[in-house]
Structure formats: C-alpha cells, structure tokens
Amino acid sequence: MWCNDVIQGAGLGLRSSFIEEIYNYEEKPNWFEVCPENWIRKQGYLRSLFEKIRSDFPIVCHGLSLSIGSPEDLDFKFLKELKDFLDYYEIEIYSEHLSFSKLNGKNTYDLLPLPFSIEVADYIVEKIKIVQDFLGRQIALENASTYLVLYKEMEETEFISYIVENSNCKLLLDINNVYVNSVNHNFNPYFFIDSLNPEWISYYHIAGHKKLKDDLLIDTHGENVSEEVFNLAEYTFYKLGSKPILLERDNNIPPYEELLKEYKKVKLLAEKYEKVH
Template identity: 40%
Template sequence: MMSHTTPPRADIQRASPPMGAGLGLKPEYYRDVLDVPGNDLWVEVHPENYMTDGGPRLAWLTAIRDRRLLSLHGVGLSLAGDEAVDAAHLARWKTLVDRFEPELISEHVAWSVKDGIYYADLLPTPATKLAADYLCANIDRMQSALGRKILIENPSLYIDLKGDMSEPEFLTDICKRTGCGLLLDVNNVFVTANNIGRDAKGYIDAIPANLIGEVHLAGHRPDPILGQALLIDSHDEAINEDVWALYDYLIARVGPKPTLIERDSNLPPFKELLAETKRAQAKLTQSEGMELANG
C-alpha cells in the first residue's frame, strides 16, 4: 500500500472565514440566494452540474461566489469503485477548483462507475480492509490532482453488507491514512440506523469530532412498498424532526460545524429552505455561545 502523509487539519477548510449554515444551490434559487442580505449564507453545488463549456449556470455561480463562501460536493467521481477514478472527470474537477477556489471540497463514500458506465446512484461499499485500500488510493488521486484536502461523506445504506469493521472504524481509518476529513450527513446516519438496525447516537459517539469538517441535513421518505422499514435518502422533503434531534445531539458533542441544508427535488418556496437554514444557524450560534462560556 502506498504511504500517506497526514497534513495539518486546518488544510481542510481552506479559507479562515467561519462557515455557519449554508444551502444547496439549485438554479431555481439563483436570484433568491444572490439577494439574501449579508454574506453569511454559504452555498454548495454539485460540480457535475457546472462541468459545461459555458452558459448561464457558470455565470450565475460566478456572481453568487463573488458574495458567498462556496463548497463543491461531487456525486460522480466514484471514490469507492474497484478501479481508479476517471482522469478526465478529475481534470474537469480541477478546472472548477481553479476557477472558483471553493472553501470546501467533498465527495461520497460510494461508487457509481465501473468499466466506463455511470450507474447514476451512490452505490454502497462493504467496510472491508480491501475496500478501504481502494478508497484511500482514490482519495489520494483526488487530493493530489486538486492539491487540496477533501471531505468524504458517510453513506445512506439500504442493505447491510458484511464487513471487517464498523463504519465509524472504516471511515476513521481512511481519514487517518489519507489526511482527508469527514462530511457527516446526519440524515444518512438516521436513515441507515433505521434501515439496518444500527444505533444512531452510538454511531455519532464513535466519530472523532476533529475529523468532521462539514455536516449535511436533508429530508427522506419511506419506501413506497416497505414503508418506514426502509427510508429512502430522497432529499425531497423538509428535514424530519427526528433528524433535527440527532443534529442537536451531534453538535452538543462535537461543537458547531459548517452545516448544509440539502434539497434536490420537490423544491419548496425559497423562504421554507431559508427558514431551515436559520434554524440550523440558531443552533450553531447557541453552540458557539456555550463553547465560549465553557472556555
């Protein structure tokens, strides 16, 4: 196995401005996001939607980025594949990172590409030693190509795969070996705990706080056939109250972390998403206050 260096953790969040609550940016909200007063609201986009030669999306992102901190959150690099990530896709990533200089960069602990076919979903990986080696090699490729540390996001699971270790052990091992950090998706923790009978709070307790560079909050919905027994990470609903409660539990343990509200379809009026962002921001502000009070 190749050697991995462990750089200082401050590398993960590139610029020093603090990031509170942010919003997943969709074309339907470009004007609304640009017009939100102040520049505390940060935004995250899927870089795949901006890998075009030109056009209005890139122009909007340029205008919004001028006023707001930015995170690029990939969905198509296939880090957990059993083959090297696609060099052409990585080159497109590099073009965007050079152009927009995002504060945060992340991808998923999942795969979607094999033998040149893109399977348009975030496919799971077993938590095995071999799978960890594949992931580490691809994370190294991504971090080397971009010249940046990345965050990796814990998955939503619909099936329980045999493995050599627990998921927190698997993720922590990969972070230590590659120097990357974690994007902890609280909805994914909740959905997976529900789907495969895992303890959500125990999972959060097992994640080292210093590895977490970003948090995601999103909505889910029950499977149309199996109902509550199988929750789908659909990003098409408001954030569930149980997920908000788990978020409270997380920040009470790890302190305030940049937190993103994700909504990818069944898009509501902008003010509803902004209200969710403000709710997260209020919790972060309260958590900061408690940290200060406790020294």
C-alpha cells in the first residue's frame, strides 16, 4: 500500500497560526499535511519550526498551483523547486487537485471545474505522466468541489477512473467534496462512493462546508465537519477500507485546543476502522 507505508491514522493540515502550539498538548496528530507553496521559500523562525515538525512527524505535501487541467504548459521552474523541496525533506507523498486554476498565463487562485470529457481526460493523463516522471513519484489527485458543471459526456467517477487507471496516479478522495457536490448537483453521494475502486485511493480528506441554500453548499474549510459528512465518512471507511484521513481547516481556524477536539473525532473514526480491517 503506497500511502499506508508512510502515514497511518489521522493527520491535520499544518498552519503557521498554530505551529508553535503543537508540542504544548499531549494529543498530537499522527501526521501533517503541508502546502509546499507556503513553505518552499519560508525562511527564519518559521522554517526552523517546520524542520522540527518534519523531524518528529510524517509529512505529506498537498499543492495548490500545479493546475494540471490548464491548457497551457506545466511550470517546470516551479516543479524543480517542488522536487528539490520534496527530496530535501524526504517527503514521498505529493497530492494536487483534479481541476485547473491558470488560464492564458493568469492564476485565478481558485480550483476551477474541468469538463468531463475523454479529450480532457487524455490530456490530463499525459500531463500527469510528465509530472510523475519529473518528480520521480506517483502523485495523487483530489476530486474537486464544484458549483457548476462545464461540460459532461461522462460521470465524474468515470472521468476519475479513466485518469487514475491510464496515468497510474492515485486518487485523494475528499469526502466533504463528494457531499458538497452531491447537494450542488443533486446526486446520491453514497452511490458515488460505491462506484470507486479502493485500490485507486491514497488517502482521504475531510473538512467543513457552509450551507448557503438548501441546494448550495460552499467548500469553505472554515467550519466544523458536518454530521452528514461524518456519516458519509463512516460509510466510506466501511465500503472502501481503512486509509489515512486528513482534517483540513484553512479558514476561520479556532484556537488549537478546539481544533484538536475536532481532530480527535476524525482520529477515533480512523482508529475504529483500523481495527476492523
């Protein structure tokens, strides 16, 4: 198992706002996920804190700027910086998003939805192969949360399956994103989980969302995980098996002690299924 060799149980997205507090509490995350773009150029005190965390915990990287679905070329200058960072800190796992954020040389800093077509899937497969060759690693791509469907000649799960199987990458399954999309696009999230192959999956994400309307959820990463998403996560562990799971909290971050309580709920879920499987 690719991911279970490096990380187990539950992890937490590392933020500089609480990095100093991690050693103050007995409860510590099993591992951390970091955004490489936030750390590659960081120097001084925060860099030394990062290095301490790296020496004490398993770390995975979750990027934001690869923009694998953009029609333009990959940014090899960035990829070289990324590879140097991953190699230097011996970070084996790098994940990104199945989306795009750059167009005509401009970065929107948003994760935009892809058209679900064979043409786009083939294009992304070739790009993934180039990235994996360059980095010397199998990468994982995350199913995106979306608010509109641009174009659809296949289901999202068929799109994911085609890409994963033809590029030999992995799927980072974001359970909250499945739930958010199921409300926004009116489908059954349990059927979505049923149609995934457990062997595709590297690890899970779980996060909070905001309800704007009955049929519109926003993937904010700024609230606690909803009961509906925890229920879907239970089903995902039951159906797809025990995998490492990461609690994402990027906005409206509560005091670290409070965040640890939310983390503990995720950890208990992971531990429950670790014993079962």
